Amino acid sequence: MTTPAPPTTPTGPPEGHAPAWERPRARPLRAARILNGVAVDDTFAEAFPMKATRILITAHNLTWARHAAMSATGFATSVIACGCEAGIEREVGPDDTPDGRPGYSVLIFSMSAKELAKQVERRVGQCVLTCPTTAVFAGLPVSPALAGSAGRPPEGAQALVPPGHGQLGGEVIGLGRNLRFFGDGWQISKVINGVRYWRVPVMDGEFVAQETTTLTKAVGGGNLLLLATDTDAALRIAEAAVDAMRRLPNVVMPFPGGVVRSGSKVGSKYAALPASTNAAFCPGLYGLAAESEITPDVHCVLEIVIDGLTEADVGAAMLAGMRACLEIGAAGGLRRISAGNYGGKLGPYLFHLHQLLGTQGGGT
Amino acid sequence: MNRVRLALKQSPALRVDLRGVTPAALHGLNTAHIERLTVTHGMQTLALAEFFAVARDDADEGGEELVFEGELSRFDRIGWQLTGGSVVVEGSAGDYVGACMSGGEVHVRGSAGLLAACEMAGGTLTIDRDVGDHAASSLPGSMDGMRGGTLIVRGRAGDRFADRMRRGTAIVFGDVGDFLASRLVAGTIAIGGRAGAHIGYGMRRGSVVFVGAAPSVAPTFVQALGDAAVAWQLLARDLASHGGPFAGLPARRISRHLGDLSSDGKGELIAVL
Secondary structure, eight states, X not given: OOSSXXXXXXXXXXXXXXXXXXXXXXXXOOOOEEETTEEEOSOEEEEEEEEEEEEEEEOSSHHHHHHHHHHHTTTOSOHHHHSOEEEEEEEEOGGGSTTSSOEEEEEEEESSHHHHHHHHHHHIIIIXXXXXXXXXXXXXXXXXXXXXXXXXXXXXOOOOOOTTOTTOXXXXXXXXXXXXXXXXXXXXXXXXXXXXXXXXEETTEEEEEESEEEOEEEEEEEEEEEEESSHHHHHHHHHHHHHHHHTSTTEEOOSGGGOBSOOEEEOOSSTTOSEEEOGGGOGGGTTTSSSOOOOTXXXXXXXXXXXXXXXHHHHHHHHHHHHHHHHHTGGXXXXXXXXXXXXXXXXXXXXXXXXXXXXXXXOO | OEEEEEEEOSOOSSOEEOTTOOHHHHTTOOHHHHHHOEEEETTEEXXXXXXXXXXXXXXXXXXXEEEEESOBTTEEOTTTTOOSSEEEESSOBOTTTTTTOXXXXXXXXXXXXXXXXXXXXXXXXXXXXXXXXXXXXXXXXXXXXXXXXXXXXXXXXXXXXXXXXXXXXXXXXXXXXXXXTTTOOSOEEEEXXXXXXXXXXXXXXXXXXXXXXXXXXXXXXXXXXSOOHHHHHHHHHHHHTTOGGGTTGGGSOEEEEEEOTTTTOOEEEEEEO
């Protein structure tokens, strides 16, 4: 299941109970706004609260920093089975890292602080500590005052709100705090400017990890559904949207290449499964499923899922993605832009596509 | 800022203990009340007005500042157990300046006597000139020395600097005496000049950075072969912010020795090349 399961659970009689000729073939299109020949549905993406942290991975050069970052964010597409959703936020130059080496900032999201702490420890322990020359630092500020005079933060301590992020701030979770025990007693700590770092001897020298990283409230599950004429067009459009979103800070698109094809709905005919394929958006089920969002000119649908540190960040990414898609327009094979939601019942964050677009473009 | 000025009338015949004369203790007291506060002078207990002319300058905003004017080298325990606010000594200070402080700032524009910053746990103590023996160390008979905060000595330091120090940062721009960082438990020390004999005697952990002359390393230390570039950059960038001999540290290479093997052996002497 993708994170934002669109609310496409059929509400009519179960399939097979009504004769085929009485089943609805397609949902009536919601009042759409036509921009550059593309219908933008009057609908919204529904997102939900998550916990997140940013970590900064540096290395001797970008190649090795990338190896570590890619590995640490691998198998992190959906909280449903991965435990977290993660991605590389951006490349960070030597001037912006604590140790003057190049690196990558990584965002990791999970549904609870406890699960996030577990995921961070596992991923940093198995993917960063193991990677040659790397070091890892907290990407969100940890207040020295809250971290204690010795930089050892009390459990549950609240971190300061970083400048420019009204919703940020939260607990601190371990980064190198437990990984230090890999040093088997040879590890040493260094408190520098109120921040504690652990130095763990390894075969290429030493692995340096900041003791804690700040955890913050975040927003997961922003999404766009891109309905296109064919696979080539859908991929081209989705790639353009992801490229535009990646230029923005504080967001990641956790699926492979930022794009997901297996949009899902909540529930399944199989009791053991919490989610199943989003039949309403499967072109292959057009004419078969009880309800469908597909029109005859749509042969491929792709989805982009966005996790961000704040509601504004997710909204900005969705807008950037939509603008990139609309620039390609109908001439590039895009037919519709829609979004997945649960009817407003799941999450407190609703991203209305028309509101995001504002007064951009032409009429409806 | 609320400022209380204590201008020295004349140098006392004996040593005066100024413990308890802190910005927090003087907060809200009028001039007459401050003048009646008592301090010990040898075996006597005398009013503060016997030694100082008191003036105060109140403002609605800002913190508390206590300014001592004059040569106070016979006045001990300035800033003793300070928890907040600011103390400025326009001249020199006696022994135990900034001892046991856990917050706030103490700035001595002259020199300081013995045991400065001993058992300091937080805040910042800056001494513009020299400091005597046992700075950043422990009180006599105590097991742990400085355990937090920042000590900055812009001149020279005496013997046993940072003896038994456990945590925090102690910086000396000039030379230091013998037994630097002896029995060091942990923490960071940076020396801009030369160090005397017996460096790191019995040190267990911690880092001692030598920016000036290369230290004389005892045989109970071993040359470090492993790379510590990341930790060095973190440390060097922090030390460079103090300027003086520490400016430009991140761009310089280092050589490390680990020890003291007669103790825990996890300390490091870092010579900047």
